[in-house]
Amino acid sequence: MTSMLEAYAAVTGSDVIRHLQQLAESLQGKKVVHVNSTRVGGGVAEILEKLIPLSRELGIDTRWEVITGDSEFYQCTKSMHNAIQGNRIAIPDKLLSHFLDVNQQNADHLRSVLEEADFVFIHDPQPAALLKYCSNRKGKWIWRCHIDASHPYRGTWRFLERFVREYDASIFSLSQFVQLLPHPAYIIPPSIDPLSDKNVDLTQDELDAVRARFNLDPDAPMIVQISRFDRFKDPVGVIKAYKLAKHYIPKLQLVLAGGSATDDPEGEVVFNEVSQAAGDDPDIKILQLPPDAHRTINALQRLADIVLQKSTKEGFGLTVTEALWKGKPVIAGDTGGIRLQVINFHTGFLVNTPEGAALRIRYLFNQKQKAQEMGLKSVEFVRENFLLTRQLREYLTLMVSLQHGAADRIELG
Numbered sequence: 001m002t003s004m005l006e007a008y009a010a011v012t013g014s015d016v017i018r019h020l021q022q023l024a025e026s027l028q029g030k031k032v033v034h035v036n037s038t039r040v041g042g043g044v045a046e047i048l049e050k051l052i053p054l055s056r057e058l059g060i061d062t063r064w065e066v067i068t069g070d071s072e073f074y075q076c077t078k079s080m081h082n083a084i085q086g087n088r089i090a091i092p093d094k095l096l097s098h099f100l101d102v103n104q105q106n107a108d109h110l111r112s113v114l115e116e117a118d119f120v121f122i123h124d125p126q127p128a129a130l131l132k133y134c135s136n137r138k139g140k141w142i143w144r145c146h147i148d149a150s151h152p153y154r155g156t157w158r159f160l161e162r163f164v165r166e167y168d169a170s171i172f173s174l175s176q177f178v179q180l181l182p183h184p185a186y187i188i189p190p191s192i193d194p195l196s197d198k199n200v201d202l203t204q205d206e207l208d209a210v211r212a213r214f215n216l217d218p219d220a221p222m223i224v225q226i227s228r229f230d231r232f233k234d235p236v237g238v239i240k241a242y243k244l245a246k247h248y249i250p251k252l253q254l255v256l257a258g259g260s261a262t263d264d265p266e267g268e269v270v271f272n273e274v275s276q277a278a279g280d281d282p283d284i285k286i287l288q289l290p291p292d293a294h295r296t297i298n299a300l301q302r303l304a305d306i307v308l309q310k311s312t313k314e315g316f317g318l319t320v321t322e323a324l325w326k327g328k329p330v331i332a333g334d335t336g337g338i339r340l341q342v343i344n345f346h347t348g349f350l351v352n353t354p355e356g357a358a359l360r361i362r363y364l365f366n367q368k369q370k371a372q373e374m375g376l377k378s379v380e381f382v383r384e385n386f387l388l389t390r391q392l393r394e395y396l397t398l399m400v401s402l403q404h405g406a407a408d409r410i411e412l413g
Contacts, residue, residue: 004057011194012389020389022412023396024058026403030118031139032062035110037077037126039066040291041259042228043190043318044123044146050193050388051395058396065113067106067127072098074265077126083156084125085148085232085313090155100129107133119399122167129163140168140402146190147315148336149177168402173316173337186398189340190316191391192325192382197294199325202302210299214285220251221365224304226297226322228258229270229288232313234333236277237354239284241310244358246283249365257287257300301326306364306371310357314338324348325382327375331360341386345370347378 001009001017009017032055036044048064055062069077076095083089107114107130114120114130118139122128124146131141143164149157149172157179164170164181171186172178178185192199211218223242227233235256242254256274259267271288278284289296301307307323309332316337323330324341330348332338342348349360364371404410 002057004054007195008054008389012383012387016389016393020058020393020396023393023400024060026400026412027060027396030060030399030403031116032060032119032121032399033065033113033117034062034121034123035065035067035114035127035130036123037067037069037074039064043316046193046196046198046318047190047388047391048123050196051392054388054392063113065110067102067110067130069102069106069126071265073102073126078265080125080156080160081147082232083153084145084160086151086153088153091159096159100132103127103129104133106130119402121395125160128160131166132163140399141166142169142171142398142402143167144171145177145315146173147177148313149179150174150336152179169398171398174340177315177336186394188391188394188398189337189386190318190321191386191388192318192321193388194325198298198322200298202295202299206295207299207303210296211303214255214287216255216285216303217251217253220253220283221249221305222253222255222303223306223308223361224255224257224300225308225310226257226301226319227309227311229267229274231266231270232311233258234310234312235270235274237312238308238310238357239274239277240354241308241357241361242284244355245361248362251283252361253283253285255285255287255300255304257285257289257297259289259291259293297322298326301328304328306331306361308357309333309338310351310354311335311338317341321382321386324378324386327379329364329371329374329378331357331364341381343381345374347374347381 005017034048038045052062052064076099079089079091114134115137120141121144123144169184171188173189175187225238246252301323307328307330309317309320311333314336320330320332320338320341330342332342334350334352342350351357
């Protein structure tokens with residue numbers, strides 16, 4: 001066992017790693033390619049940053065490719081993302097045509113890599129049309145949807161479905177997100193890497209340094225939401241909940257920390273809306289962090305008494321997983337993949353309104369022992385269900401399954 005695998009075994013147990021090795025044996029010599037639209041910012045990039053080297057450590061030839069596009073392309077794909085999550089957005093034909101042009105340009109650049117691969121994972125809508133331009137593909141193609149597709153705007157979904165239906169399989173985070181397609185659908189929730197800078201243990205000195213850097217009061221209770229500045233994350237709703245709760249918790253502090261991604265053109269607009277909602281309240285800290293501020297985010301989550309993720313739509317919500325891994329009770333939107341993670345009265349609370357969030361904030365500050373019990377349960381819940389090794393195991397199982405086609409029984413050595 002290599003040093004990397006030993007490090008994971010120390011967190012997950014050696015049986016988990018042996019299972020990965022057993023699955024990987026039947027995939028030796030295979031070429032695997034993952035394609036998405038950004039190398040920094042957002043949960044997909046964070047997962048791939050760790051999934052790729054761990055796959056290689058198991059002896060699988062795995063690489064990560066990122067498509068490129070211009071502002072018009074990302075305007076189109078952001079609208080597509082929002083429409084798949086339920087917003088009624090009619091995307092102009094001109095933008096849809098440009099979407100196809102950009103996919104064709106990227107296919108021209110990546111064709112040799114993609115057509116020679118044994119397995120190609122295409123992440124989310126941005127590169128979904130690549131398959132249309134790779135007619136001589138050798139291997140199996142899988143479309144991986146990370147967003148809440150439970151009630152997509154039908155006009156946009158019909159456009160995207162033309163391309164997705166040609167894949168060999170698709171992956172969704174929840175069964176409720178699965179759309180009717182003429183190929184197998186797999187349910188694989190995302191995960192966090194326990195060894196990343198975002199999730200490793202930090203020293204008290206590092207925590208104190210982050211507290212001092214942002215002028216946080218060490219004697220005042222603090223709630224934190226870590227998210228991109230996106231309307232679906234409802235940061236303005238978090239501010240409303242904070243203001244309601246502060247009537248009963250006078251010294252309460254709120255930290256809203258996030259950043260941007262290269263494929264999200266709306267971030268700056270939402271950031272300005274959040275700043276306006278916060279006004280001149282000195283106890284609200286709105287932080288725009290760079291994409292590599294992983295240890296800072298880690299520290300803010302560890303410094304928090306409660307972590308919020310008041311999303312109105314959420315494919316999964318890795319910031320919820322991160323907070324649970326740090327033993328924090330989470331108050332989060334009753335939506336999407338968050339429901340897999342936040343179990344009422346066990347790992348946190350699900351809410352639908354700012355008023356509901358404020359009520360649960362008050363409850364947790366008044367029930368300190370209950371909050372501690374939730375934290376202890378949360379760590380083990382994530383260890384069992386939402387670490388990177390589990391997600392990789394399911395990806396490997398999927399590839400073995402596709403490799404054997406319609407076989408009723410698969411024997412592993």
